[in-house]
Amino acid sequence: CSSDLSIEANIGSNKAISPFTEGYATSGDNQFLNITGINHFDLGVRKMLNRYFGFKFDFAHDLIESQEGDTDSKPFQSFQNRISLQGYANLGRVLNFETFTKRFGLLAHGGVQISTFDGKTKAGASFDEYNGGLIIGLSPQVKITNKLVANFDYSFLLNTRQHLAWDGNSSADANNLKGEMNILSFGLTLYMGDKKKEHADWFIPLTPKQD
Numbered sequence: 001c002s003s004d005l006s007i008e009a010n011i012g013s014n015k016a017i018s019p020f021t022e023g024y025a026t027s028g029d030n031q032f033l034n035i036t037g038i039n040h041f042d043l044g045v046r047k048m049l050n051r052y053f054g055f056k057f058d059f060a061h062d063l064i065e066s067q068e069g070d071t072d073s074k075p076f077q078s079f080q081n082r083i084s085l086q087g088y089a090n091l092g093r094v095l096n097f098e099t100f101t102k103r104f105g106l107l108a109h110g111g112v113q114i115s116t117f118d119g120k121t122k123a124g125a126s127f128d129e130y131n132g133g134l135i136i137g138l139s140p141q142v143k144i145t146n147k148l149v150a151n152f153d154y155s156f157l158l159n160t161r162q163h164l165a166w167d168g169n170s171s172a173d174a175n176n177l178k179g180e181m182n183i184l185s186f187g188l189t190l191y192m193g194d195k196k197k198e199h200a201d202w203f204i205p206l207t208p209k210q211d
Contacts, residue, residue, distance in 0.1 A: 044057060045058070
């Protein structure tokens with residue numbers, strides 16, 4: 001029997017894609033991901049129902065701001081705090097990774113999220129709104145011990161009722177109700193339960209011996 005509960009923490013970098021008011025940006029147009037500093041943090045609890053599927057509840061904080069030296073954007077700073085409930089699929093087991101490795105895994109995830117978005121404009125006026133939408137991603141894993149795993153994650157976040165641009169100004173009509181963000185992060189997963197039992201991420205049932 002395997003354990004099935006884990007606590008996961010990650011830090012990383014977000015890249016808000018759109019919308020932005022003309023004259024605002026987080027980085028140069030040729031930068032797909034904004035790897036200029038740590039501006040993302042998330043903490044979650046994941047439960048696997050079996051070796052293949054599970055779900056996760058998490059909290060995340062993102063800082064969105066213009067990067068000095070990387071863009072001609074007007075200065076701005078805003079924050080997004082979100083919670084999400086996501087389903088997880090253990091692609092490592094689905095694709096039989098155990099036939100060639102017992103140290104590397106891969107999880108796919110997706111679900112719904114709600115968030116608060118706030119900050120201050122250049123003029124000092126405060127703004128805030130509530131958003132919601134979807135999040136999907138992939139999480140490669142590297143097994144360190146039976147209790148500890150290094151995880152990497154790429155996620156795409158889509159807000160479906162975002163009235164403000166990421167810089168805090170009102171979104172243009174063409175982009176109204178839509179916000180997009182890429183998130184690249186890394187961190188650790190701590191498996192709970194009996195340390196002698198392998199977590200469902202890695203558990204492989206013994207094949208009965210043939211006579």
